[in-house]
Amino acid sequence: MTTTYEPNKVLSNKEFKVVGTRPVRPDGADKVTGRAQYGADLQLTGLLYGKTLRSPHAHANIKSIDFKKALALEGVKAVVSAKDFPETKDTANYGLGDSPMNYFRGNILADKKVLYKGQAIAAVAASSVHVAEAALSLIDVKYEVLDAVLTAPEGMAKDAPILHDDLFTKEFEKQTKVNSNIAEHFQHKMGDIDEGFAGADVIVERTFDTATVHQGYIEPHNVTALWNDDDRIHVWTSTQGAFTVRAAVSEALAVPVSKIKVTPMEIGGGFGGKINVYEDPAAALLSKKAGHKPVKMVMTRAEVFEGTGPTPGSHMTVKMGATNEGKIVAAQANLAMEAGAYPGSPVGAGAMCVFTAYDIANVTIDGYDVVVNKPKTAAYRAPGAPNAAFAAEQVIDEIAEKLNIDPLELRLQNAAKEGTRRADGPIHPRIGCVEVLEAMKEHHHYQSPLTPAKNGGKVGRGVGIGFWFNIGMQSACNISVNNDGTVNLVEGSTDIGGSRASIAMHAAEVLGISYEDVKPQVADTDSVGYTAITGGSRTTFATGWAAYEAANDVKAQLIDRAATIWGVDPDSVEMEEGVLRSKTDTELNMSFKDLSAQLNDTGGPIVGRGAVDPSGIGGSFCGQIVDVEVDPETGKTDILRFTVVQDAGKAIHPSYVEGQMQGGSVQGIGWALNEEYYYSEDGRMNNPTFLDYRMPTSLDLPMIDTVIVEVANPGHPYGVRGVGEANIVSPQAAVANAIKSAVGARMEKMPMNPAAIMEQLWS
Amino acid sequence: MNSIDYIRPTTVDEAVSLLAKYKEKARVLAGGTDLIVQMRGGRYQLDAVIDGKHIEELNQLTYSKENGLVIGAAVPCHKIYGDENIASAYPGIMDSATLIGGIQIQGRASLGGNLMNAAPSADAIPALIAHNAVANIVGANGTRSVPVEDICSGPGRTTLDTGEILVSISVPAPSKGFGARYIRFIPRNEMDIAVAGAGVSVQLKNGKIEAARVALSSVAPTPLFVENAGNSLVGKEPSDENIQAAANLAKEAATPITDMRGTVEFRKHLCEVLTRRALHTAVERAREEN
Numbered sequence A: 001m002t003t004t005y006e007p008n009k010v011l012s013n014k015e016f017k018v019v020g021t022r023p024v025r026p027d028g029a030d031k032v033t034g035r036a037q038y039g040a041d042l043q044l045t046g047l048l049y050g051k052t053l054r055s056p057h058a059h060a061n062i063k064s065i066d067f068k069k070a071l072a073l074e075g076v077k078a079v080v081s082a083k084d085f086p087e088t089k090d091t092a093n094y095g096l097g098d099s100p101m102n103y104f105r106g107n108i109l110a111d112k113k114v115l116y117k118g119q120a121i122a123a124v125a126a127s128s129v130h131v132a133e134a135a136l137s138l139i140d141v142k143y144e145v146l147d148a149v150l151t152a153p154e155g156m157a158k159d160a161p162i163l164h165d166d167l168f169t170k171e172f173e174k175q176t177k178v179n180s181n182i183a184e185h186f187q188h189k190m191g192d193i194d195e196g197f198a199g200a201d202v203i204v205e206r207t208f209d210t211a212t213v214h215q216g217y218i219e220p221h222n223v224t225a226l227w228n229d230d231d232r233i234h235v236w237t238s239t240q241g242a243f244t245v246r247a248a249v250s251e252a253l254a255v256p257v258s259k260i261k262v263t264p265m266e267i268g269g270g271f272g273g274k275i276n277v278y279e280d281p282a283a284a285l286l287s288k289k290a291g292h293k294p295v296k297m298v299m300t301r302a303e304v305f306e307g308t309g310p311t312p313g314s315h316m317t318v319k320m321g322a323t324n325e326g327k328i329v330a331a332q333a334n335l336a337m338e339a340g341a342y343p344g345s346p347v348g349a350g351a352m353c354v355f356t357a358y359d360i361a362n363v364t365i366d367g368y369d370v371v372v373n374k375p376k377t378a379a380y381r382a383p384g385a386p387n388a389a390f391a392a393e394q395v396i397d398e399i400a401e402k403l404n405i406d407p408l409e410l411r412l413q414n415a416a417k418e419g420t421r422r423a424d425g426p427i428h429p430r431i432g433c434v435e436v437l438e439a440m441k442e443h444h445h446y447q448s449p450l451t452p453a454k455n456g457g458k459v460g461r462g463v464g465i466g467f468w469f470n471i472g473m474q475s476a477c478n479i480s481v482n483n484d485g486t487v488n489l490v491e492g493s494t495d496i497g498g499s500r501a502s503i504a505m506h507a508a509e510v511l512g513i514s515y516e517d518v519k520p521q522v523a524d525t526d527s528v529g530y531t532a533i534t535g536g537s538r539t540t541f542a543t544g545w546a547a548y549e550a551a552n553d554v555k556a557q558l559i560d561r562a563a564t565i566w567g568v569d570p571d572s573v574e575m576e577e578g579v580l581r582s583k584t585d586t587e588l589n590m591s592f593k594d595l596s597a598q599l600n601d602t603g604g605p606i607v608g609r610g611a612v613d614p615s616g617i618g619g620s621f622c623g624q625i626v627d628v629e630v631d632p633e634t635g636k637t638d639i640l641r642f643t644v645v646q647d648a649g650k651a652i653h654p655s656y657v658e659g660q661m662q663g664g665s666v667q668g669i670g671w672a673l674n675e676e677y678y679y680s681e682d683g684r685m686n687n688p689t690f691l692d693y694r695m696p697t698s699l700d701l702p703m704i705d706t707v708i709v710e711v712a713n714p715g716h717p718y719g720v721r722g723v724g725e726a727n728i729v730s731p732q733a734a735v736a737n738a739i740k741s742a743v744g745a746r747m748e749k750m751p752m753n754p755a756a757i758m759e760q761l762w763s
Numbered sequence B: 001m002n003s004i005d006y007i008r009p010t011t012v013d014e015a016v017s018l019l020a021k022y023k024e025k026a027r028v029l030a031g032g033t034d035l036i037v038q039m040r041g042g043r044y045q046l047d048a049v050i051d052g053k054h055i056e057e058l059n060q061l062t063y064s065k066e067n068g069l070v071i072g073a074a075v076p077c078h079k080i081y082g083d084e085n086i087a088s089a090y091p092g093i094m095d096s097a098t099l100i101g102g103i104q105i106q107g108r109a110s111l112g113g114n115l116m117n118a119a120p121s122a123d124a125i126p127a128l129i130a131h132n133a134v135a136n137i138v139g140a141n142g143t144r145s146v147p148v149e150d151i152c153s154g155p156g157r158t159t160l161d162t163g164e165i166l167v168s169i170s171v172p173a174p175s176k177g178f179g180a181r182y183i184r185f186i187p188r189n190e191m192d193i194a195v196a197g198a199g200v201s202v203q204l205k206n207g208k209i210e211a212a213r214v215a216l217s218s219v220a221p222t223p224l225f226v227e228n229a230g231n232s233l234v235g236k237e238p239s240d241e242n243i244q245a246a247a248n249l250a251k252e253a254a255t256p257i258t259d260m261r262g263t264v265e266f267r268k269h270l271c272e273v274l275t276r277r278a279l280h281t282a283v284e285r286a287r288e289e290n
């Protein structure tokens, strides 16, 4: 079969008028002209500047903190520490489940103990950043330094130093009385694993280790907080969830949410890392203590690396068995992931994804959530799944190699379909795993010979497929009709990837008006209904759905109004393509624009509302084909060609879907090749800069080709599946498989940097 | 937080007397691509920054086939590689000047600053050593000229005395049959710091190597001049075996450390690979010059 080369393909399932087109984004002009307001741009009258004192040790008891000298410095207005938190309840919940209050607050301002280098201990507000920095060096903290635990296996060791004396292992859902660094051990089981392996002709088992990596968003965390004289708190911040910030500030400071207003500023990247709240509560406390003056805090890059949540390092063993015909009959995974300082690694999600692309009868998955002396991990695009796929997708590759079966063919033979049960319980609804694999197989890239080497190295090709389940959660949206035939759309999802556009497109499609006639806006927490985080690939799915509901509400009211004007039964009126007309009387018709001009004289304004908590979530599969060149003398890997194929359900705005696919691929490539927290033995990150934390630059990447597959999600009005995450799950494994095919090195460690590849070649 | 004096002398004498006044509390500013970054990072607590960019001698850039090249200590990279005659006569220095940072950095960064910053990873220093360059230094006690390989004494440290200023770098005019090359290894393709680097030169005469020099970056506390590696080639043909033998000597000479940029073993290995590759290119270039 011959396929022609097209850099960006959309295998569309259904055509709409606005949905599926590529209009320009509403925030584009402001961003390219520098007018967009980011948190660091904010200036307020009487503004003070805050800075955070951070632990120099990975693990230590805090014996005492003395602020005397710092407070004596001219220009210092306030200092805060954990002592400034009010007495309150024992658990905190800011929208993502319960956690112990002391853990939640400990990660904002440590109390008796520091658990990672970079952990916040105190904060200062001063007349300038320089004064604040100088004041930090005058705070005298006495520590008792303890031994640090830096990896999951170290943390799980019998004689490991214990991080929390109040942490007891949860074993198979039951709380034990064992005080250890293992916060939880769980297991998913399906079929009979021993029987499965007994029936296998080939078995591959390998153990993999991956390093801690950061999301690497370009904009550092920032916050400005004003604790007003009348105890209303206003927070301006860069966040993936304004309501999450509101809830977190409320929980930390024991102030009701109604007293807190959070204004989300434009956001320069988050990838999951801007869900958790860091300096915001301290900034509010400083504001109060400094006499109700606004306080602004902007992190440095080193603070971002050391003081915010990366995604974990992991230690994983995966074993799979298959028959000579290529039927995978058994799969076992043992996943241990570093939670960082407090429980909550994404190992649960990793376990939900590790074998999800396959229909395997006998599966056992063990997961361990292990606390270590590193920053508390946060979400990073499909958290946990890339680690798991790095292991599983390499083991599958090796089975294909052993059986001499094409690696895509083997995956297709075993691909999960509608009705396949996942080892963690759920049965797959309609999914696009097979369609993605088929699109990969038929792609010009896969049909072409290996890309020739550019620098005389060895070339190889690898593939991989990954899954992310996506989430639903709550979203709200209001739409008001303007009298010039346009609408204002107000929603609460901070826009990281073009979601304002895709959400507006939902409304335009319903109303039959042009995209340009919808003016979307992300509002503060006082101005729109509760909206959960921009995360879990939920935003276009759920907030888009809220916009769909709001637009339908507007549409129903427009029909009513036209019926009133015409004196007919509303049931006899319809609205299509932006025109209201009587179904029976062809004389009676009126454009939306004409009607909008009459609203104020015919009963008043029309405002539609949409509020959803949708359940019909559609998971997404995403696969990659990658050609690499490896210099066998230096171990340097260049990506020669990269194709990414993802099931979007329906691509509302294909360009932004492609942007997600390319972005996830690029982050996956960086993670695969060079990114890592490089630790000293005593737990200091040696490379908290973009010089030595090596993310790929444009010169390290080819243009990434995309194929959007559309297997409609029956649970969404336009068939949308979230697309923000599945694309980062398997690029790492695909690159590993390509390296294996180029130079024969099976990489069990990530990053697969030049030194690691040479070591593997030498071993 | 303390304020500092920014001073802009226009003569070497003036600069020297300012340096005498402030002593170790002052540093000379060329492009500032190291100094300003380091000041912001808290490496120095200075009272004065003395801008060298307005002193004529520090801005000179002259080349003739007879007298060779003189590069003022503050001349930015882009001026050096922007001159076609210089670019073709000094291929090793060109490799470095076009490699440091990116276009924006090269608009400011000087070879003088690269040398005085004395980073083990400095990309210009091995090429300068390979090209037999000499540093011209002025202080209260007068002028002296020192081979570049004798300038660096440790990471960030030089053999200049407090109060001395680098005025220029002199590089002899290459004769026919000369070829040079600098390459470094970085995990990415740009904007990175050398894991290891090799700057080499060869002088060919009648098909044999008359002279050769090898210097390495990032594998010792200072850029490393590996005299015996170059000497091993003298009088020999530039064959694969002879080049390999010289590359092995470079590997032996290297004393790297293990850090986030590479392990001892990997870096030593790179010295061999890079020296070999650089020598092959230098020989090719030397032949083109014939």
Ligand SMILES: Cc1cc2nc3c(=O)[nH]c(=O)nc-3n(C[C@H](O)[C@H](O)[C@H](O)COP(=O)(O)OP(=O)(O)OC[C@H]3O[C@@H](n4cnc5c(N)ncnc54)[C@H](O)[C@@H]3O)c2cc1C
Pocket: B027, B028, B029, B030, B031, B032, B033, B034, B035, B036, B037, B052, B058, B073, B074, B099, B100, B101, B102, B105, B108, B109, B110, B111, B112, B113, B114, B115, B116, B117, B121, B122, B123, B124, B164, B165, B166, B167, B191, B192, B193
């Ligand atoms: C983004 C970026 C990328 C970089 N990439 C590279 C790279 O790829 N390779 C590389 O080698 N370097 C790199 N550097 C470092 C730097 O650009 C180079 O070392 C550059 O050559 C320094 O020159 P400068 O003129 O800016 O020196 P400056 O910063 O002005 O000075 C450097 C040092 O030399 C001293 N000094 C300067 N002039 C004199 C003088 N006349 N007499 C005595 N002392 C003097 C200064 O006091 C200071 O200590 C990079 C820097 C940045 C910011």
